[in-house]
Amino acid sequence: MAILVPLDLVERARTGQPDDIEDLLRAIWPDAYRLARAILGDDQSAADAAQEACIILYRTIASLRDANAFRAWFYRIVVREASDLKRRRSRTEPALQSASHDVDYNTSIDVWRALASLPLHLREVVVLRYFEDLSSREIAAALRIPDGTVRFRLMIARQRLRPLLGVDSDHFAPTTDGGQLHAI
Amino acid sequence: MPSNFDVSCQRARESIHVPAIPIDTIRLRAPQAKRPGRDRRRGLVAGLVAGLSIVAVAAATELLGARIAFDPHGPMRVYALSGAMAPHPTRADFETATARVNFPVILPVGLPSGTKATGLFRLAKSALIISYDLPGAWRRSNHVLQIAVADPRVVTTSDALPAIHMPMSFETGGSAGKGGQLWHIDGEDVIVLNSTMTTNELAHLKTAMTAAAATHSGNARAIAAVVSASAASAPVGTRVSFERDGTLRVTSDSMMRNDPCGTTETAMRECASHMAFPVVFPAGLPKGTKVTNFGLHDRHVAVIFYDVPESQRTSNHLLKVMIVDPSVIVASDPTFDQAKFAGRFPGARNAIRWTIGHEEIFFLRSTLTAAELSRVKNAMTQAAASQR
Numbered sequence: 001m002a003i004l005v006p007l008d009l010v011e012r013a014r015t016g017q018p019d020d021i022e023d024l025l026r027a028i029w030p031d032a033y034r035l036a037r038a039i040l041g042d043d044q045s046a047a048d049a050a051q052e053a054c055i056i057l058y059r060t061i062a063s064l065r066d067a068n069a070f071r072a073w074f075y076r077i078v079v080r081e082a083s084d085l086k087r088r089r090s091r092t093e094p095a096l097q098s099a100s101h102d103v104d105y106n107t108s109i110d111v112w113r114a115l116a117s118l119p120l121h122l123r124e125v126v127v128l129r130y131f132e133d134l135s136s137r138e139i140a141a142a143l144r145i146p147d148g149t150v151r152f153r154l155m156i157a158r159q160r161l162r163p164l165l166g167v168d169s170d171h172f173a174p175t176t177d178g179g180q181l182h183a184i
Numbered sequence: 185m186p187s188n189f190d191v192s193c194q195r196a197r198e199s200i201h202v203p204a205i206p207i208d209t210i211r212l213r214a215p216q217a218k219r220p221g222r223d224r225r226r227g228l229v230a231g232l233v234a235g236l237s238i239v240a241v242a243a244a245t246e247l248l249g250a251r252i253a254f255d256p257h258g259p260m261r262v263y264a265l266s267g268a269m270a271p272h273p274t275r276a277d278f279e280t281a282t283a284r285v286n287f288p289v290i291l292p293v294g295l296p297s298g299t300k301a302t303g304l305f306r307l308a309k310s311a312l313i314i315s316y317d318l319p320g321a322w323r324r325s326n327h328v329l330q331i332a333v334a335d336p337r338v339v340t341t342s343d344a345l346p347a348i349h350m351p352m353s354f355e356t357g358g359s360a361g362k363g364g365q366l367w368h369i370d371g372e373d374v375i376v377l378n379s380t381m382t383t384n385e386l387a388h389l390k391t392a393m394t395a396a397a398a399t400h401s402g403n404a405r406a407i408a409a410v411v412s413a414s415a416a417s418a419p420v421g422t423r424v425s426f427e428r429d430g431t432l433r434v435t436s437d438s439m440m441r442n443d444p445c446g447t448t449e450t451a452m453r454e455c456a457s458h459m460a461f462p463v464v465f466p467a468g469l470p471k472g473t474k475v476t477n478f479g480l481h482d483r484h485v486a487v488i489f490y491d492v493p494e495s496q497r498t499s500n501h502l503l504k505v506m507i508v509d510p511s512v513i514v515a516s517d518p519t520f521d522q523a524k525f526a527g528r529f530p531g532a533r534n535a536i537r538w539t540i541g542h543e544e545i546f547f548l549r550s551t552l553t554a555a556e557l558s559r560v561k562n563a564m565t566q567a568a569a570s571q572r
Binding site for chain 2: 022026037055112
């Protein structure tokens with residue numbers, strides 16, 4: 001589910017008043033944490049990445065020219081912080097810790113395993129598409145990559161996930177964003 | 185209509201337990217927030233306050249002899265007017281260090297059984313930084329733990345500490361693993377840097393130190409635990425080996441010198457006169473190159489780390505050089521785990537090895553170009569010729 005932040009809250013935060021910025025951070029924190037958690041796969045790293053993203057937002061919200069651009073900007077910062085943290089930690093930690101104790105195993109274990117099996121650049125687009133419900137165009141804006149690259153990465157990710165999830169061809173619904181179908 | 189995977193992902197997303205926002209930490213660590221509309225007067229006031237804070241920090245540093253800036257998510261920055269390093273500290277080293285600082289020290293107690301103390305660094309009279317070697321094969325790549333115990337007056341948790349020019353300044357600790365914690369126990373601040381300590385081990389350490397602080401009886405126990413483990417090492421001699429896994433290993437029983445904050449050319453020349461073989465140090469390195477770490481294993485091996493400051497080297501500006509007495513080079517060293525001083529350098533297969541004069545010199549993989557290396561080789565060859 002994509003974040004829904006009232007525009008007036010973003011507008012007030014852009015004026016740079018600490019109280020307004022903190023109100024905005026409180027509103028977006030759950031989304032920032034969930035997004036980081038989905039990319040990183042463990043709670044501690046997710047908290048670190050979400051916190052770093054909030055610090056960056058705090059420091060730079062005043063430079064945001066258009067409140068309407070906040071959503072893509074927010075996703076970009078969180079994904080970048082989570083990815084950077086993942087890359088740094090992967091040098092010393094051999095494997096992603098999939099599905100820690102705070103996650104409901106019964107409903108989501110396959111999803112976490114599947115995500116953990118994907119390389120970072122594919123995991124980012126899958127999380128933004130299926131966790132955050134963004135269109136490929138929105139993902140492209142958030143990651144600053146071409147729309148076609150997003151669709152290609154989603155296709156590759158789906159191909160890799162299909163045998164892992166042990167599913168048939170209708171497991172992934174067709175997406176119609178950008179006027180193209182992506183059913184497999 | 186949503187697919188199974190869509191639904192599973194949405195369920196997974198909703199099942200994530202979101203912790204409370206750490207707003208205090210965010211507020212503390214976002215001091216550089218840009219404030220539009222800040223007028224000139226506010227800017228001047230801010231500048232004045234910043235200037236005064238720099239003066240105050242400098243004055244406090246002068247008074248206390250050290251300053252530690254601790255950022256839970258990054259390295260710990262250390263500044264000191266003076267310091268004393270004791271590699272593989274003995275009981276006497278610990279006792280001397282704790283007697284020379286001006287706060288009631290509570291040494292770390294309750295560390296995992298088998299932990300060895302590998303270094304003790306006293307910063308003026310205000311802090312001790314202790315390096316440990318954690319036990320357990322599962323820790324693999326990262327078995328180092330660093331803990332600083334310090335006078336609370338020298339510790340700041342902000343990463344916005346202005347630059348301080350002190351004879352000693354360095355950064356230590358990284359971002360990997362659990363830790364990055366600051367505890368206030370009795371009259372000292374305890375900084376546990378990131379390591380492979382588990383959450384339970386960290387909790388046990390904190391509980392044990394708090395209990396020791398209450399009775400003021402933990403230091404002898406803390407020293408006994410880590411020193412006895414260290415003392416088990418038997419003499420192995422000095423060796424440099426090329427292992428089959430591609431690492432270059434150095435082992436020795438003692439270090440003639442260990443300057444973790446770098447050293448001067450004069451000191452290096454002085455050291456060269458005590459070595460068992462005629463040493464030629466690297467010359468002709470790119471302008472601005474600094475020594476960041478200098479160690480001598482007995483009288484046979486010099487390990488030097490350089491910082492090569494060029495913008496295109498942002499990804500890797502570290503140059504590691506090893507100067508070795510040819511008589512200590514072996515194919516493989518089975519005594520590595522028993523050695524008192526042991527260094528492991530991966531990527532030895534890509535190392536550049538030259539014989540210059542009477543020494544073997546190894547340049548581990550770096551961003552030095554072929555032309556730069558050629559310049560270094562020429563300069564060193566000339567230096568070796570003039571030495572003769």
